[in-house]
Each structure stands twice: as structure tokens, then as C-alpha cells.
Amino acid sequence: MLKKKSVFDKINDYLTKKGHELCMSIYLNNYNNNNIYVRLDYVDKLSVYKIVWIDLNFFDESHIEDYINSQMMTKFLATKLVAKLTKEEYENRYDFNDDIIGDRVEILTYFKNPHEYIFDRFLPLGWDFLIDPLAMVFSYLPRGMEIFLNEIFGKFDHLEENYNYLKPVKFDLLNDDFSKLFKPQIIERGEKYFTSGKVSFLEKIENKYIAIVDGTNPYVVVIDLVDDEHILVWCNCKYNTFCKHIYAVIRAIREEKFNSFYKVRYVGKAETLLEKVTIGNFYLCFGVEDDKLLLLTAEGNVFPANIMHKNKCVFEVIEDDDDCSLSKYIEEVKTQ
Ligand SMILES: [Zn+2]
Known part of the structure; x- marks a missing residue:
């Protein structure tokens, strides 16, 4: 059976016909939901290196030519970049978890022997040899892609936590x-x-x-x-x-150790915009502190809300525990 050509094979066929020779590729595989394919190509007939990039989220295989972006690299930088990557033969390196979807960076080099370096999100500490090549290649990409590079270098900048978000x-x-x-x-x-x-x-x-x-x-x-x-x-x-x-x-x-939240509803008069949007909504509540209800926002943040406003109770309990503790507490606050 004939193996179906991958999108990368098709791009490579197209560029090879144009006289491009692949030297290095960087594939941001589902990185922050982006799929960006970047190559460093040598074009023999012009004796130049080119950076080629394609956004695979907006790509039509039948019109490859419309989706290819390329930029000539200065000789000085290209020579430096190639020297960096060929100076030593770095072994293949892998640092990724197959169970995590996306955020993978796949770097392949084709100097002398082909090599691959694959990691998740952050360039691992100790892979310093890839810092300069990545920075040089990214300097030729649109400015908007800097955010990927900053994230990739997160471990080196000790900024990993800044990039923690849901996956x-x-x-x-x-x-x-x-x-x-x-x-x-x-x-x-x-x-x-x-x-x-x-x-x-x-x-x-x-x-x-x-x-x-x-x-x-x-x-x-x-x-x-x-x-x-x-x-x-x-x-x-x-x-x-x-x-x-x-x-x-x-x-x-x-272990099925469930314990339901209290549910409360805002019943105060809508005086501010916030109150207008919160009116009638119910909140998950997990207790009280200093006469304030500890509520959860839809984003999962905790916010303490005043039970009383202008001597009126502005929350109604719609689900309490078996001992009605929250209702009793609110009653106490009301009569204070
Ligand atoms: Zn935690």
C-alpha cells in the first residue's frame, strides 16, 4: 500500500522543486493551539539561506504557494547559525510526555547526520546549544511569534509559572x-x-x-x-x-468523599453594574469569614461578599447543609 504523503512531505516536495534544501526545521506542534512549521533552507542557485514559515492552521495543500512565507537570512547570521549546529554532534534528545496534548516543539536538523530534539513547552535546562539557533530563526519570524519564543525559554528565564494555564x-x-x-x-x-x-x-x-x-x-x-x-x-x-x-x-x-457547597443567591437591589449582572445568579459558597460569605467566581477565584448592605441582608441561601448552619449564621448576622 502506498503511504499517504504527510503535509510536511508535500511542503518539502514543493520547496525542493524550487531548489530549496532543508537544513533545519522547527515545528510548533499544537503549541498554544498554533501549528507553525518553520524551516531553514539552503538555496544553492542563489547561495543563500532562507527562513521559511507556514501557519498550518490556515493552510490549503492544493495551494501551497499561497501559504509559504520566506525571508532571506543574512550571510553573517546564517554562517553563525550553521556553525553553531554543526560544531558538535549533539545526540538526539527527548523530553516530552506523550500523555499531554500539544505544546510540543520538534526540532530536526539535517547537517551531516540528521538529529532530532523534541520537548514540551519549555526548552529543558541543559539544552543550551539550542538557545542561539532558536533565537536567530525567530528573529526572522513575524513579531507576533515572539510570545512562543518567550514561552519556550521560560525555564531559562525562571518564568515558568507565568505560562501555567489549562491543558x-x-x-x-x-x-x-x-x-x-x-x-x-x-x-x-x-x-x-x-x-x-x-x-x-x-x-x-x-x-x-x-x-x-x-x-x-x-x-x-x-x-x-x-x-x-x-x-x-x-x-x-x-x-x-x-x-x-x-x-x-x-x-x-x-473514595466518593463528596460534600456539596452551600448555594446562595444575590437578592440585593442592583445598584452597581456588578450587582446588576450578579442578580439572580447563584454562587457556590464554602463558608464565612468576618461576616462575609466566601464565594467562588465562575473563574474559580475566591471572593468574600458582604452579607449585609445598608442593614439589609442581600443573600438568600438556596442550599444549606443538614444542620442549616449557613442560614443560622446569616440569621445571627442579621440580628446583630
Ligand atoms: Zn494546588
């Missing part, structure tokens, strides 16, 4: 081994959190598990069931991804 991960919430996502020390700490009952609220709402984990602050954990195979996890702690709080919540889900 779906392949994980069977009820059955998969925790070591697939969590480091051993996180599992150990998370286990302590779970066994000491720090998961104080846990409720499934639509296709999301929402939880509060008690710690130095109350931490909000959201586990979104993206599909049968993937979950999206989020915690508002500093560590952010695959932290002990998320571990503890997954443990609690597996």
Missing part, C-alpha cells in the same frame, strides 16, 4: 496510576492532605468537579472532564499544575 491531559480519573501525573513527593504530601480531611468541599457540577482544599489559604481545585480520556485540572495555588491539592481531590473523588 487537557490524558488521564483516567478513576483508574489511572497517580505516578502518571504526580511526582512522588507530591503524592506523599497530597496523600496527607487527603487522609487528614483537608478536602472540605467537593461537588460535581455538570462535567466539572469543584473542590476546596484547606491549607494556608483555601485552595480551589477544578477538574474538568473534557472527554472520556482527557481531564483538565486547575488549582489556584502557586504550584498550579499537578499539585498536592489536585492529588487530594482526585483521591477524594475516587
